[in-house]
Amino acid sequence: MILASLIIGLLTAYYFGLRHGITAALVAFGLFLVEAVVPGLTVPIYVAIGVGVVALLVIGPRRAPSAEAGKVRRVLGAVWGQIKRQLRRRRS
Known part of the structure; x- marks a missing residue:
């Protein structure tokens, strides 16, 4: 449940930006x-969460x-790039 909330x-x-992300994580938790x-x-709670996630993925x-969401995207992109580099190093 903690991982799903995160x-x-x-x-x-x-x-939608960091503020909305924190709010959504707390509500889901x-x-x-x-x-x-x-x-x-x-x-009913699983259905409500599922509908919310689908709506999020559609909207x-x-x-x-927003500018704040752009910052989050850059940080997540950098983290994902680092994860991929580490996985490549371990494979070779």
């Missing part, structure tokens, strides 16, 4: 906690990136 937060930050405590809400690419 992924949702990073995806939101990628499209809160929903996962409620789901863990109240078993009857498991399916995000169509929206013009």
Whole structure:
């Protein structure tokens, strides 16, 4: 549940900026906690999170990136590039 919240937060930050990404991660984590405590809400909460992620994936690419989202994209791109370089080094 922590990893899923972080992924949702990073995806939101990628499209909408860091502030919105942190908010999305905290909301997702809160929903996962409620789901863990109240078993009857498991399916509705998973459906709500799934619908939110799909909406994010549909709306995000169509929206013009903000300046803050551009910074997040550059940082994530640099991290991804570093990961790829490390994987290439380990293969050879």
